[in-house]
Amino acid sequence: MIELILMPLAAFVIGLAMVLMMRRIGARLQRRVGPPLLQPLWDIIKLHGKETQTSHGLIHELGIVMAIGGFVAAVTLMPLPGMNGLAEQGGLIALVYMMMIPSLGLALGVGQCANPNGSIGISRALTAMLAYDIPMVIVVFGVAFFYGSTSLVQIIDAQQAGGFATWGIAEMPLLAFAGLFAMQAMLGKQPFEIYVAPAEIATGPMVEMGGKFLGGLFIMQCFQLYAAGALYTLLFLGGGENWLTFLIKVFAVVAIPMSIAFLFPRYRTEDVVRLVWKWPAMIGLLGIAFLMY
C-alpha cells in the first residue's frame, strides 16, 4: 500500500529532474548556461502561489485535476525496482489507455476556456495522438506478443533473465527504434511540436492557463516525461534491476528525444501524420513480421 504513495512521488521527483535535464540540454545546445538546479520546482511553487488566478469555470478546474490525477494513477501501473504497485492488476494495454485520461482531462479543461487557440491546439494534439499511437500500439503489440503476456512484471522478469541479450532492445531492435521514434512524437517535441506552436497558436492548450492551472500542467509534464522514459525502459531496456541502473536507463532514454528536439523546427500537422504513419509504423510492422515468422 505504501508503494502506491511512493511510486507517484518518485515519478514526480524524477520528472522534475527530467524537466531540468531537458532545459539544460536545450541551453547547452544553444551555448547557454541554462536554469539552476531547482528551477522546475521554483516554477511550480511560483505558479501555485499566484495571488489572483483566472478560471473559466468548473470544467477548466476539473480538467487540470484529471490531468494530474490520471498520471498519478498511471504511474502506479509501471513497476519500479522493488515495487510492483498495481502492475499485476492493470497490465500493458490498461496502462496505454490509462495514459490517455490526462490528455482527455486537459482537452476538456482547455475546451471550457472558450479560446479557439486552445481548441486548435487540442485538435492538433489529438491528431498527433492519432499519428503516434499507431506505431506505439504496434510496439506494444510486438512486445506483448513476444513475451506472451501483457503483464509488465512478467515482461520485465523475462528481460532480466539473461542480461543484455534478453533485453527487448536486443531481441527486437526494429521495434525498439520504432518505439523511440513514436516517443519523440508522444512527448510533443520538435519536429513534432505541432500543438504548442507558440508563435502560431500561442502555446495552444496552454493559452488560457495561468497560475495553478499552468502549474498543474507543469506537474503533468514531469509525469509525462517520466512515464515515457519509464515505459520505454520497461519494454526494451529490461526495467530496473536496481534504482541506479533504472535511473540511468530512464534518463538516458529521455535525453535522446530532448537532444534531437532542439535541433529542429517543426512540421505541419499533416506532415507529422504522414511521417509517423510512414516510417515508425512501417519499421514496427517489419519488426513484428520478424518476430512472427
Next chain:
Amino acid sequence: MTELIKTPRTGETLPVKAGKRTNPLANVFDELVRFAQSRSLFMLHYCTGCGAIELPPSMTSRFDMERLGIQPMVSPRQADILLVTGYVSVKTLKRIILTYEQMGSPKYVIGICSCTVNGGMYWQSYATAKKLNDYMPVDIYIAGCMPRPEAVIAGLRELMENIRQGKADSWKDYYRHYDHYLGHQQRLFGETWQTPTDVIAEARHYGLFGPDTLGTHTALLEQHQRPLEALEMKVDIPELMARR
C-alpha cells in the same frame, strides 16, 4: 497632468494593511513563496518599439536570462512580467492595458527605453502616451535609448531583489488606486472606455479593495459598463424549480 503625489514609487511600502494571502501555502511559507517568485519570472514582452531588439541578445547565448529563471512566455495568463519596450501610442496602450489586466498577480511591469518614461523622442507627438505609470503601476523603468542587454538584466535583477524582499507589490496598487488609473485611461480613450476584465470585482474577490478603488471615474464606468459576470454553471431543472 499627473498628480505625482498619487503615483506610487517602487520600494515604497504602501500604507494599506496587508491582506491575507489567497494562497494557503503563502501564509505559512511566505519566504519560500517569495523566493520562488523571484527565481521564476515568465515575461511577456510587449514589443511596441525599438527596445525589443535588445531582448533577443539578453535571452540567448550571450547573456542568457534563463540562468536567472527568466523565460519568455506567450500569453498574458502565463506571464509575471510585462515588458513594454518602447514608445506607447494611444492605440497600443489600449492593448497594453487589456494585456496587463489579464495577467495573474503578482505581476510586474517594466518599462524599457526612455519613451516609456517620458515619451522620449516622441514627447511632442499627439498620438503617444508619455508616461506609462499614469495608466498602470510600473515596477522598474530601464531608461536609455536603447538600454543595452546588461542594463536590462541589471533592471531585472533589481526587480528580483525587490520581489524577494516583498517590496515589489505595486500590482496591488492597481486595485487600490483603480480610480486614479482609470481616470487617466478615460482621459485618453474617452468615457466609454472599458476592458473585458472586471477589475473592481476582482479587487472585491481577492480582498484587495482600497479606499481609492472606487471614485468618480469608476462611477462613470458603471454608467455604461457591459455586464462581465462569469457564466456560472446552472443546474436549472424546470420541474424542480417549479416545485420549489
Next chain:
Amino acid sequence: MTSLDHLVLVSALTLALMLLFGRMRIAGRLAVVLYAVQFLLLMQTGALLGEPVASSLTLSVLDLQMHWRYDALSWFFAMITIGAGFFCAWYAAGVWQERYREEGHSPRLFHVALAANVLTMLILLGSGDLLSLFIGWELVSWASFLLMAVGGGPAGRAALRYLVYAFSGGMAILAGLMLIYTQTGSLDYARVLSLLGELSDGQVWLLLLLIGGGFAVKMGLLPFHLWQAAAYAETPGPGSSFLGAISARMGLYALIMLLVAMLGIGRLTAMEVPFTFLSARDLIAWIAALTVIIPTYIALQQHDARYLLAWHGIGQGGYMLLGLMVGNAVGSAGGLFHVFTYGITQAALLMAVFAVVHRTGTADLNKLGGLVARMPLTFLVLLFGIISLAGLPPMAGFVSKWMVYRSLVAEGMPLLFVAAVVGTLGTILSVYKLIHNIFLGQLRIEHEQVREAPLSMLLPMLGLSTLIFLVGVTPGPALSWVAAVQASLGLPPVPYTLGGIEDPRGGLDMLWLVGILMAGFGVGALIFFGLGGRSKRVHQLDNYAGGHFLTADVRYQYSDNFYAGLMHLIGPWYRGAFLWLEKALTATVAFLSAVMNGFYRYAQPALFVLATAVALLALTTA
C-alpha cells in the same frame, strides 16, 4: 403457459394498449410500467443459467414445425432490448411526448412503433428454427421501418432506403433457406446442424454469402452500411436511442446463430478463401475491422451530432463481430459484452444529444457551444458516454474493448489489433469534437437562457450513466451473463472476477484501477485546490485574443472542420466509393426495369409472358 409465453403476451399486450390508449397523456408512463413488467418476466424465465425455456405455441406450416424457445443468448439480447425499450419509453414519457404532440406528430404512432419493435425483436430472439427465424426477421424489418418512418420527411426517405436494403437482404436469406431446405429437407436447428457438416465448402460459401450477407444488412456491416446512419439519426429522439442501442444488434444475433452456433468457428477457420492465404474466419474478421474503421472515420467528418453518433454505431458493431471471430474465451466474451456496454452507452449518448436538440432546436455542431454552463447534467451524461464509447477507463466500454484487444494480442493478430486501435483513436477524435462543439467553447448569445433538460428526460439519462460507470467498475455480474451465453454457444467461458478478467498472462482488475484513478484525482484535487491560490471565474469574453477586444456579436470559437490538419492528409482518401457503388447499382436496376417495361409495352405482352415462362422452365430444369 410457460414463462416465455407470459413474456411475449405482455409484450403483445403493450402493443395493443399503445394502439388503444396511445393518444392519452398517460400512455408514456403506462409503457414504462409495461416494459418494466416485461423485464421482470424475462428475469423469471431463468433462460440464462438453466435449461432453454420453450414456448407452448407451435405452428405447423406445410410439414414444417415452427416453435420458439429462449436460451442464454436469446435472454442476453432480450435483456438489452427490453432494457433499451424501458429507458427510451421513460425518456419519451414526459415532456418529450408533449413537445412531440405540439409539433404536430402523433405520440400514439411513436409508442406503437416502439412497442412493435420490442415485440418483434422478442419473437425473433425466441426463434427455434430457421423458418421462425426468417419470419421474426421480416417482422423486425417492418417494425424498424415503422419506427424510422414516423418522423416523416428525411426520416421517411432514409426509412425507404432501409427498406430496399432489408428487402434485398430478406430475399437473400430466403434463397439461402431454400438452399438449406433442398439439401437437408428440414429447417429445424438440430436437423440442420447435424447435416450441415456434410455440405461442401462451395455450398457453405454460398450459404455464408446469402444468409450471412442478408443478416449483415441489418447490422450495417460493410458494404451494406450506407442505409443505417441516416435512418437511425433522423428517427425521433427516444426512437433513435432505441434503434441505436439494440436494433442493429439483431443482425449480430442472427450472425452469431449462423456463424458460431451453426457453422462454428472451427469450420470457418478450415475454409480457405481461394487464391489467398486467408480463411473464411480471417475474411469475416477483416470485414469487421473495416466496418470499425471506415464508418468511424466517416463519423469524424459529420457535423450533425445525431449522424456522428449513428455512424459510430455502425463502427462499434465491427468490434463485436471482431471479438467473436477471434473466438477465444476473452475475445468472444469481449464481443458479446460489447453488445451490452455499447447498448447502454449509445442510448445515453443519443438521449443527451436529443436533450440538447430539445432545448436548442439544433444538432448542428457548428451552431452550438458552451452549453456546459447551462446543461451541466446533460454534459455529465455525454461525458460518461463518450469515455465509454471511446473505450477509456473507467467506463464500461473500456472493459469490453480491452477484452477484444487482449484476445487479439493473445492470438497474435497484429494487423487486426492495429485496425481495432485505429478505430478507437478515430472514435476519440470525433467524440471530443462532439463534446467540444456542443458543450465547451463559447456559449452563443441565443443560448444564454437555455435551461437544463427536463427531469423526465434527465432521469433515464442519469440512470444509464450510472449503469455505464458501475459496469465499468464492477464488470463481474455482467460478465457472468456473458459467460453463460458462451457456455450455451459452446465457446470457452471467460474467466471473470468481480473486477474484471483473471488471466495469469496479464489480466484486468477494474476495482483496483478505478480505485487508484479516484485516488489520483483526489491527489490532483489536493494539489490544485489545496496548494493553489484562490481563483476567480471570469466572463468568457475575458480571453486572450492577441490584444484584441472581444465582443459578444463576433464568434470566438473553433468548431467547423475541427481536424483541419488531419483532413489535409486524409481528406482526399474519402472517395465515397460505396456511395458510388450504390448509385451505380440503383441506376442499373432502374435501367433494367425501364427496358423490361418498354419490352412489355411495345412487344407483344403474350410473347413476353411466354418468353418469361420458357426462361423460368429452362432455369428450373437445369
